[in-house]
Amino acid sequence: MRKKKLGDAWVPPIDVLQCFLNDPEIAPDLNLNNVNYNLFADIIGIFIFASMGTSSNRASYALYELAKRKEYWQELCQEAQEINKKYNGNFKTFDNIDKMVKLNRFIKETFRLNSDILGLPRQCLNDSHYTFMNGYQIPYGRIISLDFLELNFDEKLQGTNPKDFNAYRHNSSVTKLDRNYLLFGFGKHACPGRNYAITLTIITLHHIMLNYYLRTKFENAVPRTHKGFFIGPIKPYESSIENNN
Numbered sequence: 001m002r003k004k005k006l007g008d009a010w011v012p013p014i015d016v017l018q019c020f021l022n023d024p025e026i027a028p029d030l031n032l033n034n035v036n037y038n039l040f041a042d043i044i045g046i047f048i049f050a051s052m053g054t055s056s057n058r059a060s061y062a063l064y065e066l067a068k069r070k071e072y073w074q075e076l077c078q079e080a081q082e083i084n085k086k087y088n089g090n091f092k093t094f095d096n097i098d099k100m101v102k103l104n105r106f107i108k109e110t111f112r113l114n115s116d117i118l119g120l121p122r123q124c125l126n127d128s129h130y131t132f133m134n135g136y137q138i139p140y141g142r143i144i145s146l147d148f149l150e151l152n153f154d155e156k157l158q159g160t161n162p163k164d165f166n167a168y169r170h171n172s173s174v175t176k177l178d179r180n181y182l183l184f185g186f187g188k189h190a191c192p193g194r195n196y197a198i199t200l201t202i203i204t205l206h207h208i209m210l211n212y213y214l215r216t217k218f219e220n221a222v223p224r225t226h227k228g229f230f231i232g233p234i235k236p237y238e239s240s241i242e243n244n245n
């Protein structure tokens, strides 16, 4: 290992791998034969689940909503075609992707209406208990989660008819952290992968809009399967995408 070889001259890289190696539970003595590879693999597995599972699941929901909501097609396809023309079908930067404002707001509304029931679990670490502003108390050690549905369907926070799909209710990007929109959490532990996840969803929908005709069996409802308090996987065979050409 380089640290052993270079001693004090060694500058640790700032990356996830180094973060794991700094953990004494994983690599207690910098000895390659004494690395807890099982724990290492478990954590990487959790990372994969937390990044790819969430992104592909949400992107599927956005695709379902797009297939269903024909009233948005004209505007969204027009935006996609204009951007495609402007960048010669070769956009590359976040700045280019940021130009897809209508698609961004459409995705934001999709995620607001297709959210987990509970999320952002937190444990009480106060010595005896914690008292919320409304007087409700939880004891030390208790884990609580936020009720996303209450937040997402609150008329005061989301505007009129909060249960209806209305992409125009949003005036900021889906990646913007906001107390009224907690898809990616809030504060210092907010999701660091959110730009990646949204870029991936935007590029996917952009290409599909330009090249395919979408149709779905679910004209009136997106098949939302709550497994426990998470939204579960949707069944791909119940929808279909037709090639435009």
Ligand code: HEM
Binding pocket: 050, 051, 052, 054, 055, 058, 119, 120, 121, 182, 183, 184, 185, 186, 188, 189, 190, 191, 192, 193, 194, 196, 197
């Ligand atoms: C649509 C997709 C995604 C959603 C909905 C999502 C949601 C979240 C949420 C709500 C949190 C905060 C958890 C908390 O405060 O308890 C979080 C944290 C995190 N996310 Fe994501 N995420 C997504 C995609 C990704 C991707 C693509 C990556 C990595 C490439 C990623 C990596 C992480 C990491 C490492 C944390 C922990 C941050 C910390 O504790 O400081 N996520 N995510």
